[in-house]
Amino acid sequence: LAPWIPVVGLEIHAQISSKSKLFSGSQVQFAAPPNSLVSFFDASLPGTLPVLNRRCVEAAVMTGLALNCSINKKSLFDRKHYFYADLPAGYQITQQRVPIAVNGSLSYSLCIDNKMSHMVTKTVRIKQIQLEQDSGKSLHDDSRCQTLVDLNRAGVGLMEVVMEPDMCCGEEAAAAVRELQLILQTLGSSQAVMAEGQLRVDANVSVHHPGEPYGVRTEVKNINSIRFLAKAIDYEIQRQIEELENGGTILNETRAFDSKLGCTVPMRDKEGKQDYRFMPEPNLPPLILYDAKSLPANMNHQQVINIDWIHERLPDLPSVKREKLVEQYGILPEHSFTLLNEDGLADFFESVVKQTQMKPKKVIGWILNDLLSYLKQHSLTVKESPVSSFLLADLLNLLEKKEISSTAAKQVLAELWKGEGKTPLEIVKEQKLELLQDQKELEQICQAVIDGQENE
């Protein structure tokens, strides 16, 4: 049997973290009374016009720069037409012809054979990043044969990140999306929480034999977590391979991932190929961005976006942060990954290191093996930890000064975990865990044991 090459491309929609919407001044907020965060423009009432939100443009530029893209100094807005109840205008304003950023790349790491010590770096090309409007939300009430529409989300700014089909499996896609999520959160351009719909991923999947042209691709939607992303892609790859090996064909269709059944199913309402009848958005002139060289002399600052100014102020990206952690503290690369993977863990680690004499290389063990496993067992975030960095540092100092043994330290940590407000020293005294340092006392004990043995 000839081998199959799976091809995976991702289309990611990230909700921009801004106070107001992309083209109107209504508020952006998750979970608010239905239709309370909707302006006349969002409801597409006649006579309203789009007005571009500066913060959304800055978010897109930051993201483009972080993903090594070329920023288009002139980009355009277009209308993408289709009918749906949660799209009151009958079209979405997007950037189809000339988006704000193009030709970037995203590097991510993968563990080989599930061993964190064997990590490889892969790269996926970013085709483009475009600004566009989000649609409202439809709640399907099948029992009463109706759909309830909430337009609170309609008009919220999105950055669509289009990746080239450079990936080959669910694991790669999951790792790439996780890294993108961390980058967006570091930049602050999107909070990228998948569970709240701030990061939505659609996967395009196809398979083909080596040397042959790419196969027909399907689009997989309705993926609600990074774990499900990997599952959905791997399922779809298998489904396509089985279908083709049984002599069947793959339809160019849209499928939804059913997380309960762990499979993909054809989606309703997606009949055939859509013709979106793209046209330029007549109400918006081109978006012009500047850099240090092209900065106009006499323009109002508030109306000018300077790409170089934004570039200079980009925070350290996750990959840079990891390198710095490894260099500064002598920890292993895989440690730096785990530190950045948990919100607040890197800060916690650095805080403990500052407050203790114990070497960072030893501290990291306590953070990753002990603290982190406690947190995971009790499903707590770092912020919710009953053991503060101060308490942990205090405990590690006792260990470092050889006042207690390592085994005793673990016992103390277990006690600290209860969060009863006792200090490490108090627990040590309570449970009599002090290491005996007195030579004479030790000799007496050893002698007593030997004597005891002799008597038997």
Added chain:
Amino acid sequence: QQVSVEVLEHLEHLALVDFRDAEGVRRLQKAIQFADQLHEVNTEGVEPMDSVLEDRCLYLREDDVTEGNCTKELLENAREKVEEYFVAPPGNIPLPKLEERETFLQGS
């Protein structure tokens, strides 16, 4: 040049317009002919203009919350509502296929 029945059907399906009768289609043909006059201009080497606003400045708004909170007003326009939600039919109701419709296009 005639606009084919396939294109007309496609347009009706896509844009939910109704050409209604032969007169409607003739009007469409005339509109296309009128726009075709643009081809008489030699535009070689000229960048296409896509908006009369192209040399205007795109105004950038500050990221402040200045509107919203008008649920009652918005819902006044709704024929049907349920607890401050707009009510719509369940999903799109596609236009029936040409064979299943009573339209003059069938005869063409």
